[in-house]
Each structure stands twice: as C-alpha cells, then as structure tokens.
Amino acid sequence: SPAGAQAEKAPLHVAAAADLMPVLPTLVRNFTKKTGIPVRISWGASGEEAQAIRHRAPYDLFLSADRSFPERLAAGGYLRKESLRTYAKGILVLWISKATLDRAHEQPGVGLLSRGFIRRIALANPRLAPYGLAAVACLRSKKLWPALRRKAVYGNSLAQVAQYLRTGAAQAGFLSESQSRVLERSVKGHSVSLSPSCAPYLSQEMGIVTRSGNQREARAFEDYLLGASAQRYLMKHGYH
Amino acid sequence: MIHSALSVTVALSFLTATILSVLSLPLAGWIVFSRSSWTTLGESILTLTLVLPPAVLGYLLLVAFSPDSLPGSLMARLLGHPLPFSFAGLLLASLIYSLPFAVQPVAQSFRQIPLRTLEMARILGAPPFTVFRKIVVPMSLPGLATGWVLGFAHTVGEFGVVMMVGGNIPGETRTLSLKAYDDLLSMKAHGARDSVLLLLLFSSVSLVALNLLRRKGVDSHASDAP
Amino acid sequence: MIHSALSVTVALSFLTATILSVLSLPLAGWIVFSRSSWTTLGESILTLTLVLPPAVLGYLLLVAFSPDSLPGSLMARLLGHPLPFSFAGLLLASLIYSLPFAVQPVAQSFRQIPLRTLEMARILGAPPFTVFRKIVVPMSLPGLATGWVLGFAHTVGEFGVVMMVGGNIPGETRTLSLKAYDDLLSMKAHGARDSVLLLLLFSSVSLVALNLLRRKGVDSHASDAP
Amino acid sequence: MRPMPLEVDLVLPGRGAALSGRRVVFTLSRDSGILGLCGPSGSGKTTLLRVMAGLCPKASGVVRVDGVSWLDSNLGTDLPLERRPVAYLPQGVSLFPHMNVRENLVFASRLAESAGFGKRPPSAGRLSGFRSILRGGSLPGWAQEVVELFGVSRLLDKRSGELSGGQAARIALARCFLRSARLYLLDEPFAGVDPEGRAGLGRILAGLLARRKAMALLVTHTPDELCPLAFGMVRLLPEEDGDESPGLPVQQGQMSGTGAKGLLERSGRWE
Amino acid sequence: MRPMPLEVDLVLPGRGAALSGRRVVFTLSRDSGILGLCGPSGSGKTTLLRVMAGLCPKASGVVRVDGVSWLDSNLGTDLPLERRPVAYLPQGVSLFPHMNVRENLVFASRLAESAGFGKRPPSAGRLSGFRSILRGGSLPGWAQEVVELFGVSRLLDKRSGELSGGQAARIALARCFLRSARLYLLDEPFAGVDPEGRAGLGRILAGLLARRKAMALLVTHTPDELCPLAFGMVRLLPEEDGDESPGLPVQQGQMSGTGAKGLLERSGRWE
Numbered sequence A: 001s002p003a004g005a006q007a008e009k010a011p012l013h014v015a016a017a018a019d020l021m022p023v024l025p026t027l028v029r030n031f032t033k034k035t036g037i038p039v040r041i042s043w044g045a046s047g048e049e050a051q052a053i054r055h056r057a058p059y060d061l062f063l064s065a066d067r068s069f070p071e072r073l074a075a076g077g078y079l080r081k082e083s084l085r086t087y088a089k090g091i092l093v094l095w096i097s098k099a100t101l102d103r104a105h106e107q108p109g110v111g112l113l114s115r116g117f118i119r120r121i122a123l124a125n126p127r128l129a130p131y132g133l134a135a136v137a138c139l140r141s142k143k144l145w146p147a148l149r150r151k152a153v154y155g156n157s158l159a160q161v162a163q164y165l166r167t168g169a170a171q172a173g174f175l176s177e178s179q180s181r182v183l184e185r186s187v188k189g190h191s192v193s194l195s196p197s198c199a200p201y202l203s204q205e206m207g208i209v210t211r212s213g214n215q216r217e218a219r220a221f222e223d224y225l226l227g228a229s230a231q232r233y234l235m236k237h238g239y240h
Numbered sequence B, C: 001m002i003h004s005a006l007s008v009t010v011a012l013s014f015l016t017a018t019i020l021s022v023l024s025l026p027l028a029g030w031i032v033f034s035r036s037s038w039t040t041l042g043e044s045i046l047t048l049t050l051v052l053p054p055a056v057l058g059y060l061l062l063v064a065f066s067p068d069s070l071p072g073s074l075m076a077r078l079l080g081h082p083l084p085f086s087f088a089g090l091l092l093a094s095l096i097y098s099l100p101f102a103v104q105p106v107a108q109s110f111r112q113i114p115l116r117t118l119e120m121a122r123i124l125g126a127p128p129f130t131v132f133r134k135i136v137v138p139m140s141l142p143g144l145a146t147g148w149v150l151g152f153a154h155t156v157g158e159f160g161v162v163m164m165v166g167g168n169i170p171g172e173t174r175t176l177s178l179k180a181y182d183d184l185l186s187m188k189a190h191g192a193r194d195s196v197l198l199l200l201l202f203s204s205v206s207l208v209a210l211n212l213l214r215r216k217g218v219d220s221h222a223s224d225a226p
Numbered sequence D, E: 001m002r003p004m005p006l007e008v009d010l011v012l013p014g015r016g017a018a019l020s021g022r023r024v025v026f027t028l029s030r031d032s033g034i035l036g037l038c039g040p041s042g043s044g045k046t047t048l049l050r051v052m053a054g055l056c057p058k059a060s061g062v063v064r065v066d067g068v069s070w071l072d073s074n075l076g077t078d079l080p081l082e083r084r085p086v087a088y089l090p091q092g093v094s095l096f097p098h099m100n101v102r103e104n105l106v107f108a109s110r111l112a113e114s115a116g117f118g119k120r121p122p123s124a125g126r127l128s129g130f131r132s133i134l135r136g137g138s139l140p141g142w143a144q145e146v147v148e149l150f151g152v153s154r155l156l157d158k159r160s161g162e163l164s165g166g167q168a169a170r171i172a173l174a175r176c177f178l179r180s181a182r183l184y185l186l187d188e189p190f191a192g193v194d195p196e197g198r199a200g201l202g203r204i205l206a207g208l209l210a211r212r213k214a215m216a217l218l219v220t221h222t223p224d225e226l227c228p229l230a231f232g233m234v235r236l237l238p239e240e241d242g243d244e245s246p247g248l249p250v251q252q253g254q255m256s257g258t259g260a261k262g263l264l265e266r267s268g269r270w271e
C-alpha cells in the first residue's frame, strides 16, 4: 500500500525558525492530511539552524525568519539555489502594553516611546534578526534612535522579545504582526503596524537542503506553502 | 565593544564567585550539620536550579523580578530601579544560577572533617559558631577554592539566564559570552574568533593563576606525614 | 512527545553522569597525584569547557565532529554514521561539556586523603594502582557522589550544546530542556507548564533519592569518633 | 555534711557486643589529686571517661561531683558537655591539624578566658577586644606560664604534623590544662613520652591539681609508675571473652593499691 | 666472611632547626632478634626508622643489610621503599579508616602473597584468581595463624573506628607481621597496650623473629621491660636545646645496657 511505502521512508524534516511556532504546526498537519507525507519539525533560532545546515544537519527544508541566512547558505551550496522562495512577508509592529497606554492618554505610536513611563523597549538583536534591524532603521529614520538607544534591550529572537513584553519587563517592543497576535492572547496591549510605512515588509525565505534525500517531498511542501490555502492561512495570522 | 563586554564579564564573575563563596558557608553548614530532616530537601532544591534549562530559569526569574511581582517591586524600591535589564539583576540571577556549584564542593569538604576534630573543639569549650569559624571553615579551604573556581567559570560561560534577564545591553549586561554568540551566529567569522579567543585567554589566565595559588596552598597543608 | 523527550533526557543524563564518574577517576588521579608540572595546565584546560558559552562550545564541537575533520571522520567510520545530530554525538558533547563538574569534586576528595594513609599502603607493599583502587577510590566516595549529582543535573539542564550539536530532532536529540524552551517560546502556557513540571518532578525525585542514599552512606562512614 | 567530691555508679553503654551491662562503682572523698584508672585493653576505660565527660549519650547510672548530678538516669538528669566543669584529654592525637602549636594553644586559652579563666590584664574592658586583635596570635601571660610549666615553649612555631609523638602528647596535655575544670579526665596522657618526661609530667600534674583544687582521673598502663603520685587506683576487669550470656553477674570496677597499700586508705570510701 | 646483618652510619636529615647534623652509628652481628631503640622525645627515633624504611629522601650516610647497601650516599645508592625487604610499623594509629579489621588484614595478606609470602593452597595456579574472588574477603590460612598468634581474631568484624587504643595497636602489629621482611622497624608497637599484653606481645615477637630469621629495631619508652627480650639497646641522646651553633661536635647514637650489662656483649660490635 502507498501508506506502507511512506512509512518506510524517513519523514520530511523541517528546520523552522522559532518565530513560526504559532502558525506552522497547523499548516504541517494539513499538509500531512493532504499528501500523506509525515513531517517532523526542529525548532531553533534561524542563525543556529543555519550553522547546523552548514554542518550537515539531517534537515530537508529550512524555513528561515529572514532572507539573509538562506541566501548565504545557498551561496555556499548548502541549499539548492533554485529552491529559494519567499513563503511569507512579515509585518513589523510596535507593541505597547495596555497598562502603559492607559497612562498615556494618547494614540499609540512611535512617538510615545520617548515618554518616561516607557522604561524599556524590547527589540530583536539587530545583528541576528532582521526585525531588530528594521526596528532600528525605522527609529533612525524618525531621528529617535539616539535618544531611545538607552532604553533598548535585545532578545535573540522575536519570541524572546515577546517574553519580555509578556512578563512586563519591557513596556513596549518591536515584534512581527504574527507574534503580537499570539502575545495578545495572554497580555492586553495594542500594536501599531510599521510596515510598510516606516519599515519594509520582511521577506521570510525557505530553501531545500542540497544533501536532502527527500527532495520530492520537500518540493511538495514548498508548493503547499505557496499554495492559496496556506497563504490565506498565513495572511490571517499576521503575514502580508 | 569587546572591552566593555570583558569588563562586564570580569565584574560579574568575580562578584558572583566571591559572594557565593561567602553564602556557601552558612548554606553548606546547614545542609551538613543541621539535624533537621529538611536538609535533604533543602539540598535537593539547591541542586534544582541546575536542572532547569537556563533560558527557562531566566524566564522564571524575569517573572519573579518583574516590578509587578512582590519580590520584584520590593527590590525595585530598594535599588531605585527595576531588577531586569540591570547589572544588579544580572548579578542576582547569576547568584541563583551558580549557587549549587559553589555550595556542593563546600558541603563535601564539611562532610570530610573528622567528627573527632569537631568533638575536640567542643571539649575545649568552643560554642558552635566558634567551632564553625575556627575549625570547620579553615579546614575546608580546598572546598571553598573548588567552589569559587566552579562558580567563576560557570558564570563566565553563562548564557541563557544572562540573555533572558540582562537583555544584552552593551556596556551594562552584555557579557563576553553573549557577544561571542552574536558574533558566531551572525557569521562574522572574524568577530567570533576575536571574542572566543579573548574569552579563552581571560579564562585560562585566571584559571591557571588560581590553580597555581590553590596548589601552593594545598601543598603547604597536606604535608602532614611526620 | 513528552515521553520521548523524557526518555532522551533520562538516557543522556544517566549515561553522561555515569561515564563521567568512571572517567573522572583517572583524570582526577592524574591531576592530583602526578608530579608532572603539566597538571596545572591540564586542570585549567579541563575547566575551560566551563567558561565557553554553551552555544559557542557547541559550535566548536560541531566543527570538530564534522565528518570533514579528522576526529569526526574517524568517529563516523567507527559508528557507521556521522556524529553530529545523533544521540551518540549528543552524548559525546555532553561528556565534554559536563566533564569539569564530575572531575573537580573527585579531585578535591583525592586531595583530602591524608598522605599518611597513602604512605601506609605503600609500606605494606601496594603498587600504585592498588593504592589507587583500594585506598584512594574507596575513600573518595563522597566526591564521586557529588560529581555524579553535578554531572547529572548539569546534563539535564543542558541547552546550548544540545541544541547546536543535536539539532533538536524529536525522539532522538530533543531533550526535555529543549522542549521546555520551545514550549515556553511558543507561549502554549500549558505545554510549557507541563514540561517544566515534568523536568522538575523527574529531577527532584532523582536528586532526593540520591541525596538520601548518599547521606546514608556518609553516616555509616563518618562515625569514626570512638 | 560536705558532699562527696566524686561519686560514680554507672552501667557502661554496650558498644556492639562489647561491654554490655558492665557496672563501674567508685567514690572519692579527697578533694583534689590524681586517681589512677587501669585495666586491660577493651575493658572500658575510654568509654568510662567519655561517659563522665558527657560525650556518650547512652549511659545509665549516676555521676555526681560535689553533690551536683552530672548524670542521673533515674531522674533523667544529663548535663550537656558544655555545662560540666570538666576537661578531657582524649586518647591519641588530638591537636588541630590546620593550626600550628601556638594557634592550638591560643585557641584553647581564648576559650578558657571567655569562660572566665585566666588573669586578664587589669586594663581589660572596653579596649580588650581591640587589644586581643593587636596581640593577634600571641598567648596571654597566664597561658604562657602553663605552657612553660609543661616545657613546650620551644615548640610553639612547629606545625602539628611536624611534632614527634612525645612532643604532641605534651602539647595536648598543656592545652588541656589551659582549661579550668573541677575534674580532669586524662586518657593515657603520658603515651609516647620518655621515662624522665613521664616522671616530670606526673609531678607537674600533681602540683597543678593541688593548686587548682581539682581532681584528675588518669588512665595509665604503667600503674606502678603512677603510685608515688596517685592516691588510689581503679582497676577495670578484663572484658569477658567468648560467648556472653545475658545472666552474667554484674562486674564492678575495683580499686586496688597495686603494690602500695597505704594509698588505699587515703583514697577514702570504696565499694 | 659473612657480611654484617646490619650496619648503620647515618647523618639524620635536619628537620627544620631540629636534629640538624645528628649522626647515628651502630652495627649488628646477630642474625635475628630484637634491638631496642630509645631516647627522649624528639631525639630522632622516628626519623631514623623512616630513613631506614626509605621514606625520608634527604638522609645521608650508609644503611647496609646483609652486605647489601640500601642507602649509600657516597655511591648515590638509595633503594626505593619497594625494593627494601623491610616492614615498618609507624607510630600512632595506622589502620585504614574505610576498612574494617578483617579488610585491613586481608589487604595486607593479599599484598604479602603477591610478593611471594604465605603458603598458597596447593591447587594454586590457573584457578587461584577465580578462587580468591570466591573466598571474597576471607583471610588465607597462614594469615589466620598470624592473627590468632596476636590474639585479635575476636575483633575481625569491628570497624577501625570502633577499636580501643590497645586493640588497634595489636591489630596494626599483626598486620605488620603479615608482611615478610628481613628487618622489622617497629615504632612504639606496645603503646596503649596493658602490661600483661606488652609482655605477651614481646614473647610473640621474639618467637616470630626467630622463626623468620629476621631482625627488629623496636622503639620503646620502657627499656627495662624490653630487657629480657632484646639483645641490645641503642640510645639516642637528647636534642640539643637552646641556641645551636653549626660547630657542635657530632653526636653519636650510643648503645647502652640500661641495667643489663650482659646484653651489651651479645650485641656484637658497637662503635
């Protein structure tokens, strides 16, 4: 039977950026339901996974949270160049907690960040994550960065930035739209979209590992992610 | 950049190891000499911070330190600023994280003091605290040294907790270990090499110096054969 | 899911702590009893794995284990598969990472054996290895126990190295500590709570049991006052 | 009526199979001086001393000094070590290995001073704490006298591990006498000391005890040597060997003159 | 000409200020038996024994046994401990604290057997390794005999910390004699043993030495007691006290009869 043949083969192994945790599991389940291809996910920071792929990690497909890691890997021959695709475009948002907003009596926006009751602003480490870089660029363009720099704290990933906001350690922070929606399930807050007004949409790319033995399945998953239903699902969860 | 990360690391590690060495004395004393049956539980709790993944521990500490929580708000009032993302918060987190490494070797030293020696001090009329101060502690210097080294080295390499509680702020809470991680993952080969080398250099110099010192101390004490 | 992460963690921690306890005997023996002046350097190198941030250490191990490198290719031929991203690689990395925690307490125990006792064994005609086996090791059981506990607990909580070398592969190299971190980041409040609780439960049960055992052992030995 | 200086009626605690149910009874009517204690190996001399010092929690019977009960298992009295005016010199090496000789002696003399012993300098008071820091590790004058009496002042700077057996024994004895006590319990204090030394130490002990009006119970394996100094001798009977039956007759500590009958009379009541 | 059984001409190593440059000279012409060694505390008895056992690397001079140089600092000879047929009983407690009495004795007897001592069972050979595992911690027959000779077989199951002082001394002595040696160096072997015990042990020692054709150098502080057993006595002079000057005349170990002149003659050449 085809199911038996599938079972003998190793499942499709996806290395995914931890930022995809809110959306990817559902997509994977649907994919498996549709194609019968089992999928296994390893989560991690994009940078860590990029290093792993360079060192022959047994992954088939890499879903990065940005485009620079996949592109650099492809340039090194670790990913198939022709398989690089943008599967989603992220939206940079500024998230401010409700408790803070209540003290402001003002519309939420970047301008609020200079106020004294915002003691800490969380953003992803600009050296590791494009969302962090984009946030800094946005603040720079408004000439706010030199003053706000002292308030900045850095997380290694968007997920960590969300933890700072969730625990109240930081009162405002820069997230992706999708992360901010998850965050709002546990803390009350308000988010202001900054893409494309202050920052560009942030392309998230994927690529197939050159050494993978599951080329066909990986291709199928790429196709599925780019398909209409998956894209609709992503759109609904905060991607552009 | 590297200089400030180095000085944060040096300050954090020295302070953590030294404060922990002081704290380990009463804690290990309680674990080893108390007749209470709580000590087994106490010792296990001490070891628990070890088994939590650092990032998870860091998260829990972040929750506990948050100005919304009772301990966090008390500390914030005391310090004049909230604990998270400050050097003080980082120090406190490091203390909690590295505690078992400093306490266990000291406890082990305490256990190896012969009962005969403790008894002799009591016979001479020494009250418990004097026995502790004049007999137990001086006879446990090797354990204290081991505890200091483990606490120091462990703090230098600490990553998850430091990242979570400190917020990676340059010049304040960014340690060499965070910097090395950034450099490594951002695939700037040169930067990573520099900070890893600096980390290794700094650590090896201090460790070799310390081991030499300790060895000298041990040699002078162990020559008890007549 | 939790079950497989638990079993990976249990297997990894028990194996690491136990293998390290065995390895710590010759290593600590060399550090403490060798007259070579290399021992200070050796001891410092041993402690160095402590000061490297886990992720950086993991990266270095990844490079060393890679089938392109000499040691990596030898090991790959031996095992039939490359080391990185396999349980065997994870185990090897954990052994390297936790080595100092197992060795230091044992070395400390060795140092506290009176020279008189060692001399007496030599006088009775015991060759060095017999002295080691029959005197040094049995008198160092408390240190071995401390080393085992520290090695075990440290491996349970290990994160950066496991992530880097193991690749977080469910059922194979994903440990409870990685799972707890994932759950935490994904903000599935329940999931994180479950795995943190499981981690704590598992660790506390093993630590309490171990401390009880050890305490019994110590009590029976320490009653040396006449 | 003045109470007896020392009354002992003990059943020694069984230690494993050994000693179980052994009874020791003796009484002293003299106020100060040395009472010898002898008996074969394993007869319970050390055990008896430990019970009297308060180091053996499982003993039953009575130990009464100057009418004060230190131990009375009928009444449930069992003074803790700290509250018995007793000094105990254990058998074997007992110097602290991490201190040199001077530190060992300073440690003991500080503790004795804090218990009110020793002539403090007249200017004691507010400044004394500060002074004691300034003097650092130096012996107070009264302690220096005791140390010179025992002839060990030349050894003050040796480390404990560097002493010969006899030197260590002398220092331990001196350290014991830095403590003021009503009753000194000395377990083979002269072991490892040469014959001239033993004789000299015996005279020193006798003199000190007379001056301090204190008693000593002194374990020895050379009772003949002690005769000129001790006013009596308690002799413990050998351990019963072979199969013990629970119905053994109670054995009593016996006091004998060991070749010096006259001593027995001076030793007061004896049962 | 048969070589001398024992020739000693040593300058003891200075230990701190003590003992510096002290010379000890004596020679034995008898093939077996006990030679006493006495002298006041700190006169270097223990140091001398350690030098002869090979435990003191800084000694200079000559130690020659049956014509074989163990130490000859002129020729640069210094046999390591392992290659000297010597057994050494140190002063003070020396049992292993983590073993009970039986384990202490089994440990020593196994080592003696592997050095070729003791009557192995006739079936020894291929199976003996396996057998020795099966017997586990039991004493071989020949060792059992030695242990019974010293009268400690009742104590085999005690832990080292549970022994009385005299019991521990006896066991240490028995353990020392589980080793076969040409020269036994015994540092106060009877310390802590009762008078009857000392006399008995002395006879046992004399008998064993005669049977094994071995010599013993025995440190004692009761030389009179040893007289009936020893054929001679080396007496070390007291340590010079006070200010030492480097030009002090060399002091020599002296041999004296301590009240038993006749022994001196039997003791052979003496200088």
Ligand SMILES: Nc1ncnc2c1ncn2[C@@H]1O[C@H](COP(=O)(O)OP(=O)(O)OP(=O)(O)O)[C@@H](O)[C@H]1O
Binding pocket: C225, C226, D015, D016, D018, D019, D039, D040, D041, D042, D043, D044, D045, D046, D047, D048, D091, D239, E158, E161, E162, E163, E164, E165, E166, E167, E192
């Ligand atoms: N901690 C202990 N546990 C069990 N038995 C013990 C302990 N200490 C001593 N014993 C036993 O109790 C008995 C009496 O011992 P004790 O030390 O009182 O004898 P002693 O008269 O002092 O002998 P010695 O003259 O040899 O010192 C001995 O048989 C000894 O083995």
Ligand SMILES: Nc1ncnc2c1ncn2[C@@H]1O[C@H](COP(=O)(O)OP(=O)(O)OP(=O)(O)O)[C@@H](O)[C@H]1O
Binding pocket: B225, B226, D158, D161, D162, D163, D164, D165, D166, D167, D192, E015, E016, E018, E019, E039, E040, E041, E042, E043, E044, E045, E046, E047, E048, E091, E239
């Ligand atoms: N490890 C050492 N370091 C320095 N000096 C030492 C050491 N061991 C012994 N001495 C000193 O050497 C001298 C001789 O000591 P030794 O132990 O040989 O004397 P002894 O004759 O055995 O005396 P005793 O009868 O008291 O045992 C003493 O003054 C002693 O203090």
Ligand SMILES: [Mg+2]
Binding pocket: D045, D046, D047, D091, D187, E164, E165, E166
């Ligand atoms: Mg005794």
Ligand SMILES: [Mg+2]
Binding pocket: D164, D165, D166, E045, E046, E047, E091, E187
């Ligand atoms: Mg000596």
